[in-house]
Amino acid sequence: MAASSEGxxxxxxxxxxxxxxxxxxxxLSSGNLSVRFGDGMLISPTGASGESISEDSLVYIGSEDSWDPGQKPSSEWQLHARIYRGSAATQAVVHTHSDYCVAVACHSKPLPGFHYMVGAFGGDDVPCVPYNTFGSDELARDVADALKTRSACLMSNHGATARGGNLSAAVKLAHRLEISCRHYVLARALGEPRHLTPEEWSEFHRRFGNTGYGRPAS
Ligand SMILES: [Zn+2]
Structure with missing residues (x-):
């Protein structure tokens, strides 16, 4: 549900x-969050932390990618802006460097379909986009492309990004991805775990689609 006022x-x-x-x-200041607002978005400022974040410090970036010159949005603002442009239903974006997401992403490989909840992000795995410098056009483009059909992705040698139909959903997906990556790292201690078969994924997505639970915004 969209917020009723800027406040x-x-x-x-x-x-x-x-x-x-x-x-x-x-x-510290590793994560950044945004919410769609008006013709653009509100995004956390660069260098934000749990202590420093405040309503006044948030930056509004309009449809022309412009903001009050006295403010400094997160260095990943392009990543957020591109996701909103690529997915009309997305209302919120969460980018993190959470521990287990980073651990898996540093292998530059997708999180495989080793557990049925991996399907909660809209596919049979969670893709990992190639490494590019933080804040770059290339990184923003690749993440936005990956999130056209998925609700979250990993970012090689960097972290993860999740999108949702509201802030609460986007935060839950970022949390869920961290849990899934933690489970994968734990399972890997015994070797590569079994992956679900294509038939098992078909059945999962049939049931999951019926519940609507956690489906990615399209
Ligand atoms: Zn980052």
Missing amino acids: DARRALVGAYREVVDLGLTE
């Missing part, structure tokens, strides 16, 4: 930022 949207975004910190998904 509501700013309060909600600060609350979500602190929730991501409380969940342990962001430490």
